[in-house]
Amino acid sequence: MRVRQLSRDLVMGARFAFAGGREGWIRLLLTGVGVGLGVSLLLLTTVLPGALSTRDQREDARADHTYGRTIPRADNTLVIADVDTTYRATDVRGRVMEPEGSRAPLPPGLERFPRPGEMVVSPALKTLLASDEGRLLRERLPYRVVGTIAERGLVGSHELAYYAGGTGLGARIDPPNVARIDRFGSPDVPPQRSDPVLLLLMIVVFVVLLMPVGVFIAAAVRFGGERRDRRLAALRLVGADSAMTRRIAAGEALAGAVLGLAVGTVLFLAGRQVAGSVDVFGVSVFPSYLNPSPGLALLVAVAVPTAAVLVTLFALRGVVIEPLGVVRTAKPPRRRLWWRLLLPLAGLGTLYPLIGKGRDNGNFNEYQVICGVLLLLVGVTALLPWAVEAVVARLSPGPVAWQLAIRRLQLSSGTAARMVNGIAVAVAGAIALQMLFSGLQGNYTKELQHDVTRAQMQLGLAKKVPVDPVVGALKATKGVRGVIATGDATLGDRRQDAQQSTEMTVGDCASLREFGQLASCRDGDVFVVKGAEFDTGTPKLAKPGRTLYLDPSTRGDEEKHAEIPWTVPHGLKQALPRKSPNGATALGLLVTRGALPTKAVPAFWGTVYISIDPSVPDAKDYVRNTTARVAPYTTPQTWAATEESARFTSIRTGLFVGATCVLALIGASLLVSQLEQLRERKKLLSSLVAFGTRRRTLGLSVLWQTAIPIALGLLLASLVGLTLGAVLLRMTSATVAIDWASVLTMSGLGAAVVLVVTLLSLPPLLRLMRADGLRTE
Structure with missing residues (x-):
């Protein structure tokens, strides 16, 4: 019943x-x-x-990585080159392929292999290349578009990706940039330990x-x-x-x-x-x-x-x-404070046992974390109505608009608090998360050794790739301020299975000065770096008249090449070590080009350091275009002072995406709520206008009715957010520090959303003030 x-x-x-x-x-x-x-x-x-x-x-x-496997050529193999690049801060995934048999694996999303000179592109890349924005990128991709990659071969609708056909890749195998594979897909890799x-x-x-x-x-x-x-x-x-x-x-x-x-x-x-x-x-x-x-x-x-x-x-x-x-x-009864304080206190009590746990004591109890955070955030919604009621009851009289707003808040403080509760909760959570991300960023950010004041890009060349044409083309490239070029090789005391070895860096005098402190230098000089840490092989090998050997073979070569002999010349000079532009300390031998025979050139790995003029727009893209023309299948590396953990960055990106959606929801919901409040007060507004109240006064009263609760809500949200952020930092064993700029930014965003909603509600407010609002059926 x-x-x-x-x-x-x-x-x-x-x-x-x-x-x-x-x-x-x-x-x-x-x-x-x-x-x-x-x-x-x-x-x-x-x-x-x-x-x-x-x-x-x-x-x-x-x-398409081999993960260290050596795969012989067969009817089911494919040589693939990783030619990823960047275009105006947007990553472009690129692959150049050469099938070695009829059963070569086809990449997901492709119906056939593109022929040499052809490429299959993602829809987003096709659109970019067809637009004026893609002019510089078109110069970098000298291929004819013959199709598009299907959805199953892409991770997102806006991904820029292409597969191109190439020739002669078998002679360029140099894992991992150019590798031979027999299938696509990741092998079974042991799962990584989760970070608590x-x-x-x-x-x-x-x-x-x-x-x-x-x-x-x-x-x-x-x-x-x-x-x-x-x-x-x-x-x-x-x-x-x-x-x-x-x-x-x-x-x-x-x-x-x-x-x-x-x-x-x-x-x-x-x-x-x-x-x-x-x-x-x-x-x-x-x-x-x-x-x-x-x-x-x-x-x-x-x-x-x-x-x-x-x-x-x-x-x-x-x-x-x-x-x-x-x-x-x-008039509603006065709200009580004691039970409202119990919610955030219970949240703190729930999280307190997890303080100091860090990442070394197992995973955090997810239910305990969820419960504690929820109780603290719910505490904002419980405390805000009390705060609004307590404050508006003590506000002094003022202009007419102020009095109308205060009286309305005194009669319905709960309704006003409900309108801004969502903003307050969002801001409190955002402040806590911002504190947590700021406090943990140092743990997931690695300081790189690159000296970005001396160079901003680095290009690594494979063996047997001549350096001089690349250097000449880069020096003539728009936006390039300077180029440093060296070659690196390993010297051994035997033709095979050397027991003692050392490093050799070759270049002109200007380039060698970037790797060692040289008193004087001219072509034909050879320098021994003295005092380099952990360098035990050079003093034993760098003896005038001794014959050493360089290996010209490249990684992935199927044929073994004979080592190139080189005799240590007389008149060795000494050099003090200096950190190179990439942050490594030079050791071994610094050799000018005149001290080496021509046949030794193929034994060196070329490295080019490029200094960019920051005043030239798209300077880095000009460098990438030049590299694609003179050194195919190589990609310049752009330097940065720090490197952030990919997982940490992805979580923060997810937060930004989610926060954008939540802010849009906040604005839309607040607008709907504001319109509903104005609709219920239609007769009251029309009556006030009929009695001579200025429309400007009523508009200001509506603004004050929104501004006072949101100011209190943001203040309360800041207090709760800072408390929650401090507790979360202590849980992770991180130092508690307040990023006041982030606090002000989060509060400002919340206030900006309310201001936009208030401005959008003014046109409906003016319509509701018309005299026909007094009509009753």
């Missing part, structure tokens, strides 16, 4: 929602849109794990991004609260008891939530198609990636209506609905 009664009352509430006339439909539509925005983001969250997994599978399926700190980061990121969504959904189901109270009072007048009216109110909320599910599904499907044309922080996906997990989608479908019913019943717990009105229209 109870179940039947509950079902009947819920159905009646749903009928009221759908059959409430124009006002009812507007209220239901606003609720549906508000809930739908949250549902669409929840559905997006359910597809993220599958999308990331699909990207990884696509990347693994096209892997990175797992903690991922957990906190998901909680922080999803928490504002839940807050917005909870606020959206309470749209139209004042008009609903009048309807419930009318139901009491015709004989409904208090429990029945609450069940009917829950039915109305349930109807709005169900409509929100439908709206959210439509928005998600539309966004799923748009996702294929969007690139966020360098990450793009195909719509086919975004297939929700059935279990998670079912959880969203059940959780949202259930939450709507529970939130409505919770909101009505302190409301007395009588036949002649609702007690809520009177």
Whole structure:
């Protein structure tokens, strides 16, 4: 009987929602849109794990590395050259291929091998090459486009990638840049040990991004609260008891939530198609990636209506609905602080046992972390209504706009707090995460030894590739300020299986001065580097008249070449060691070109250091174009002062992508909430204008009504965010430091969203102030 009664009352509430006339439909539509925005983001969250997994599978399926294996030439082998490049800070994946038999493996996404001089490109690269933006890149890729790579051969819709046909690659094998393979795909590599700190980061990121969504959904189901109270009072007048009216109110909320599910599904499907044309922080996906997990989608479908019913019943717990009105229209009782403080304190108590655990004591308990972070963030939503009520009760009078705003906040501080709760939670979580990322960045950032003041790019040449033509072309390249070129080889005391060896660096005097401190230098000199750490072979080998041997063979050569003899000349000079541009300390012998026979040139690995003029736009791309022309199958390396962990960077990129979506949701939901508040006050606004209140005064009052709660919300969010960030840093055994610039940035972004929403709500506000708002049917 109870179940039947509950079902009947819920159905009646749903009928009221759908059959409430124009006002009812507007209220239901606003609720549906508000809930739908949250549902669409929840559905997006359910597809993220599958999308990331699909990207990884696509990347693994096209892997073309040998991982140290030596593969002989056969009918099923393919020689493939890695010619990845960069175009204006965007990575371009490039491969040049030469099949060695009829059964050579075909890369995923290709129907046939491109012939020499042809290439198959990704759709995004094809579009770029056809545009004016791709002019410099077209010069670097001297191939004719004959097709496009299918989706299964790409990791994202905006990926720039190509496969080109080549010849003579078998003679250039030099793993890993040029290698022979017999299949595509990663071999079974033992899984890496998971990093507890990175797992903690991922957990906190998901909680922080999803928490504002839940807050917005909870606020959206309470749209139209004042008009609903009048309807419930009318139901009491015709004989409904208090429990029945609450069940009917829950039915109305349930109807709005169900409509929100439908709206959210439509928005998600539309966004799923748009996702294929969007690139966020360098990450793009195909719509086919975004297939929700059935279990998670079912959880969203059940959780949202259930939450709507529970939130409505919770909101009505302190409301007395009588036949002649609702007690809520009177001044609400003063909010208590003690139980609101229990939530953040409980969160701190939950996280406290994990302090100092770091990465050396096993993984963090994920349920404990989620519970603690949730309690702290929920504490923001509990404390903000109390803070708004306590502050506005003590504000002094002022201009008319100020008085209107303060009085409205004093009568409905809970509604004002609900509007900015989502912003406050998002800002608190963002501040905590920013502190955590800033505190951990040093642990996942490696200082590189490159001296970027002496060179900004490095080009490594294979043996037997002449250096002089490359240097000449680079010096003539636009944007190049200077070029340093050297050759490196290993000297041994025997033709094979040398017991003693040392290093030799060859170049002109200007280049050798970058590797050692030379008192004087002219062509034909040979220098012995003295005092180099760990150099034990040079003093024994660098004896005038002794014959040493250089090996001219390259890695991957199938034929063994005879070593080249070289006699140490008389008149050796000494040089003090100096760090080279790449940060290594030179050792062994520094030899000018005149001291070597011509036949020794093939034994050296050429290295070119390039200094760029920063005032020349696209200077690095000009260097890459020159390299592609004079030294094919080699890629210049761009130097940086630091290098960041790829996993750490990917997690931070995921945070930026998710935060962008959450900020968009925040703005859209706030706008819907603001419009709903203005619609409910239409008659009041029209009445004030009819009595002579200036429209400018009412506009300023609306601005103050938004500015005061958001200022309090951001202050509270900063306190909670700093506390949570400090606790998370202590959990990872990192030093607690506050990045005030990030705190101000996060707070400023939250305030900017509210300001934009307020400005967008001004045109509807002006329309609501018209005299026809007083009309009553």
